[in-house]
Amino acid sequence: MNNKVPVSLNLNVRGMGLSATLAIKERCRALAAEGKNVIDFGLGQSPFPVPDPVVEALRVAAPEKDYLPVKGLPSLRETIADFHRKTDKVEATADNVIVGPGSKELMFILQIAFYGEIILPSPCWVSYIPQSRIIGRNHHLVNSSYETRWKITPESLRAMIDEVNDDDRPRLLILNYPSNPTGLTYTEPELKELAEVARKYRLIVLSDEIYGQLHHEGNHISIGRYYPEGTIVSSGLSKWCGAGGWRLGTFVFPPDLRWLCDAMAAIASETYTSVCAPIQYAAIHAFRTDVFIERYLWHARRILAALAECSVATLTDAGIRVPMPEGGFYLFLDFSQLRERLERRGITTGPRLCQALLNEAGVAILPGSSFARQTNELTARLSYVDFDGARALSASETIPLDEPLPADFCAHNCDRVLDGMRRIAEWAQRD
Numbered sequence: 001m002n003n004k005v006p007v008s009l010n011l012n013v014r015g016m017g018l019s020a021t022l023a024i025k026e027r028c029r030a031l032a033a034e035g036k037n038v039i040d041f042g043l044g045q046s047p048f049p050v051p052d053p054v055v056e057a058l059r060v061a062a063p064e065k066d067y068l069p070v071k072g073l074p075s076l077r078e079t080i081a082d083f084h085r086k087t088d089k090v091e092a093t094a095d096n097v098i099v100g101p102g103s104k105e106l107m108f109i110l111q112i113a114f115y116g117e118i119i120l121p122s123p124c125w126v127s128y129i130p131q132s133r134i135i136g137r138n139h140h141l142v143n144s145s146y147e148t149r150w151k152i153t154p155e156s157l158r159a160m161i162d163e164v165n166d167d168d169r170p171r172l173l174i175l176n177y178p179s180n181p182t183g184l185t186y187t188e189p190e191l192k193e194l195a196e197v198a199r200k201y202r203l204i205v206l207s208d209e210i211y212g213q214l215h216h217e218g219n220h221i222s223i224g225r226y227y228p229e230g231t232i233v234s235s236g237l238s239k240w241c242g243a244g245g246w247r248l249g250t251f252v253f254p255p256d257l258r259w260l261c262d263a264m265a266a267i268a269s270e271t272y273t274s275v276c277a278p279i280q281y282a283a284i285h286a287f288r289t290d291v292f293i294e295r296y297l298w299h300a301r302r303i304l305a306a307l308a309e310c311s312v313a314t315l316t317d318a319g320i321r322v323p324m325p326e327g328g329f330y331l332f333l334d335f336s337q338l339r340e341r342l343e344r345r346g347i348t349t350g351p352r353l354c355q356a357l358l359n360e361a362g363v364a365i366l367p368g369s370s371f372a373r374q375t376n377e378l379t380a381r382l383s384y385v386d387f388d389g390a391r392a393l394s395a396s397e398t399i400p401l402d403e404p405l406p407a408d409f410c411a412h413n414c415d416r417v418l419d420g421m422r423r424i425a426e427w428a429q430r431d
Contacts, residue, residue: 028364039420041382042364044180044330046242047389051296054241054286061281070269071261072099072250073280076287083287084233084252088212090224092233096253098261099283100268101275103210103236103249107174109271110206110232110251111135113263116170119160119203121152123332123371123379125180140164141372146334149323150182154193161201173198175223176208178215181371181381182332183308183325188221195226204257205231210249211328213240213297216305220327229256239328240297241286242389246279299396300389302405303414304329310410311384311421318425329385333365335378338428342378345430349375361427363420382424387414 024042031038049055071077076099081092100106108131111118118132118139132139142152142160161171175194178185186194198205205227212220212235224231236249253261268274286293308325315322321334335342335353347353350367357363368379392413399405410418 024364024366027358037362038358039363039416039423040386041384041420042366044239044328044383045244045385046239046329047385047387048242048296048300048393049390050241050243050246051286051293053290053292054243054282057285058278058282061278064277064281066277068274068277068280070265070274072097072275073277073284076280076284079284079287080235080250081252083289084222084235087289088209088220088222088224088233090222090231090233090252091228091254092252093255096255096258096261098251098253098264098268099275099280100249100251101272102238102247103208103234103251105247105272106234106249106251106264107131107206107208108135109264109267110260111137111172112267113260114170114172114204116172116204117164119157119171119173120372121175123150123179123181123368123373123381124174125176125208126366126370128174129372146321146323149184150179150332151184151186151190152194153190154197157194157197161197171201171203172206173203174206174208176210178211178220178325178327179330180211180328181330181366181368182323183328183330184323184332185215185220185326186223191221191223192226195223198223198227198230203230204260206234207231208234210234210236210239214301214304214329215327216301216308216325218298218301224252224254229254232257232260237283237286240300243286246276246282248275248279248283295397295401296393298401299393302401303392303396303409304384306405307384307387307410307414307417310418311382314418314421314425318428320424320428329383331382331384332368333380333382333424335380335428339378341431342428347378350377350379351375353378354380357424357427361423363423363427365424384417384420386416386420 028038028040077094077097080097081094084090084092118137120128122141122143142156144150144152207223224233233252238244312324319337322331350369354367365380365382368377369375373379395413
């Protein structure tokens, strides 16, 4: 067989494979088909079911078959604008909302519409850099570390921009929090300081807040409050509503960036046309966030918080550095304190670490290098979602929200996750 790359293949996609998160999911499926008991901490998919009222709304909307407006169903866009006005305290109008087939697709066409450089924190979500490469955009990384809790600082952002030494260059900063891959978020003072830097350098900020409603304390804050004129707020149904496969994402633009919203709509009209009609009608019920949705979210948050606490304790006892997450369902593991022990086993890179962990302990995680970290850095992302979310929600609903979950809740309802943590801890301590 001829394995040469065809000369007609776009140079920007040569050598690219599947997205790391999707590739590890397919690997886990293949291993499961072989009868292997693999703990899947790879793909970041909500374990919780879509709330029943939203599912029922989809059933009712199933006959809807017409193409909808490119920017989205008007009543849905108004509901989304109202949602962000109330929950994020940002200026939002229906005219400045665009609905797409997942926020991932919206991010892609944003980079097509915006002719400028991309600024990304490191670590960052797996698809930001591949998207910029496909389109041919230059990107710059702003580094972080365990000591900065894997967050960029105003100083590091300023230093990166000053190093490029061109204040007039158009730039897009993509800021994701609570973060995939770390589960960490920014405080109000941190967001205010980053907003000042963004304003000084006239950055456009894409604030990827897809995990905002899964802040474990329900205290998510949008940078759009402090930099309203230059912030695009990104959200959707995939994480907080458990509807990843429904593929519905949203962007909310400030009035000053209406031109960019319209440019994206023009691109959308020539590509995906519009989002699935029944999904849009059903999404209205999700974004209305009634009492049922609020209770659903509070139960999901406290389950994730309790599970994070148990997981971090197990990993930390094994010498793995991992900050306590504040939202979402991710942990960012740092094995650097175990480097000498791992080197004796021939493990010197993040990818080698993850491959050995999968082969020897049956646990799938992704190396930090998939999230814009150096290959020789012994970091990895773990998505602690391999449990029956419906069962856990049902169990949580029997316990009043003003009471803590019992100490044995996770052991009874999220046992695969705890088993996976024990496997990692034991594997890490081997000689």
